[in-house]
Amino acid sequence: MLSAGGTGVGMTADEGLEGTISLARTADQRGFHRFWMSEHHGMGATSVSSPPLMIARLIAETMHIRLGAGGVMLPNHSPLLIAEQFGMLEALAPGRIDLGLGRAPGTDGATATALRRGADANDAFPQQILELLGFLGDDFPSGHPYRQVHAVPGPWQAKENRVTVPPSTPQVWVLGSSPYSAQLAGQLGRPYAFALQFGDADVDTAMRVYRESFQPSDVLAEPHTLVSVPVAISNDPIEAKRQSATSAMAMLRMFKGEGYLLLPPDEVEAYQATLQERHILDAYTDRSFHGTAETVGARIEALQERTGADEVMLVVGGHSTSLDQEGISLIADHYAMPRLETSLAAAAQ
Template sequence: MSSALTSGTAPFALSVLDNAHTAVGQDITEAFDGVIDLAERSEDRGYHRFWMSEHHAMPGAATSSPQLMLARLTAATSTIRLGAGGIMLPNHAPLIIAEQFGMLEALAPGRIDLGLGRAPGTDPGTAAALRRGHDANDHFPSQVDELLRFLADDFPTGHPYENVHAVPGPWQNRENRVPARSSGPQTWILGSSPYSAQLAAHLGRPYAFALQFGDADVESAFRIYRENFQPSEALDEPYTLVSLGVVAHDDAEEAQRQARTAAMAMLRMFKRQSYSLLPPEEVASYPATLQEQQILDLYTRRFLNGTAPQVAAGLEQLHERTEVDEIMLVTMGGSRQVHASTIELIADHYTMGSAD
């Protein structure tokens, strides 16, 4: 098994996911400036794509509308793929999402990804405020189908939405008699279970598996996806991505301290407190019970942390276990500087992009 103790080319594509994490004492405008900076750094260092996620009513995650920040990032970048990882589709009308991502695709042709998930991205009370019913997840496959039809403008004759068209989109191009600059956003299915693997395989779409939330069975999910994959116009063969929380630092102990701030945010969420990123010093002095200590230790380990060679070893071991095509680094830690340092150190380790 590779130890990745020496630098070299990564045996997989590398990407970045930013939750616009905002620690206690950090101004939100400064945090958004940090997101823009991280996207620019990711492009400069040769990462493949930069995604943002959807969360609601969480003071530690300011991405209630990744679409809005992606619109800003289309002007700040020129080559890296930009996307939502993901849009929690049961929170939205499919037509609205088709229109919004049609606009993003028009702003950055051939660079937009649309990752679709079914979790609420928040707590039950906020899910209710989003007008999300208890059976929202049950309708996810039909919502995805509806969205894909809006994006492709291919509702069958007699369908209630036959004459409803997402603009911008293919219909507008035909009506205006102009050639399309792209085939639309690349649509992904997100998840962490056999359910999402089956759906992605059935639809012939790329599949992204979220490991940052828990120790789910990624190997089985990928096996199900690959064995059941049906080629589509969007994708000829299976394509997989794994996302996981990462903190890289020159000092392994400091990387662990920063990862523990994210672990504490998870603990607070489990206790029905706000998902807030507390300062590492405050986390270290917290008088945890035995059960709380176990949760903190679990998530600190789950968020891959250490020096760049140590983190790279973990990434390569994950690749060997899963044969994943792409790994997405979910930046963790109590400051934007730590997030930036993580992607710089990993890029340095794999000699990616410029290092100016």
């Protein structure tokens, strides 16, 4: 599983987007299961502000891999709008669409205000998820104010047109990095994705809370978990660490209010950090799973054994998109993952 989307200093927006497309093609060819992009706004180093738009493009570029948002920040949007967008994506690629839902703004405070027009948007997150699920399934209870409101495409449209209701819907995940999101995912009976790339998040507590609070649903009989980790993989471990340091510097810049940017590794190495800044840079660099495929693979396996996660997602996004692409091929080779047919023209013949 992969999570991606970034533009380094010296790259144009279209180059960053093309890098994401190329990465998705490679992930599809090398047998990865999912490819997710997260919603971010007002950040110089991120290239995906609208995951649904990017997913629509990637549907035409891939054949096998599941495509998704990891995630859509639901308080930024109307649940009906997201249900319609992802219903359309599911119609375009049945059985291949994931919808991860988060409540963080995905940006700075001022931009969040411009997006949300309200300081209490996060408070309604559980209710927003229930509305979204109601629109996706067209199953609001009798008397609900949205009982006669229908997301199109969706089950209601199929019934109106006297055709079979599609068997698949977008797979809805709850995302987070805290016990709050873990408990919510468990109570809803939905799969849970934990973002370990954010700070000193307590993954062990979150996994325990999720499993203890899990209630079987019509889509999931038992808990299902995913843990995402930042990675930089190369045959040259020094270069892998340099790429991890660029991501660490981007986090430091964000903490300082200077904007999340992926600077060239040479510029990061030349930076004269204070003792406190050096502590942050080292902590985020060390948190990243960087090194050769064998080194990274060993850390992934240790994490999976520790957390019992059903899936591990690799978050790539250093300054070099070519290293990201090389890295996922190296880890695929390490695990002897199959090479899959990716010729859309051949598949159509």
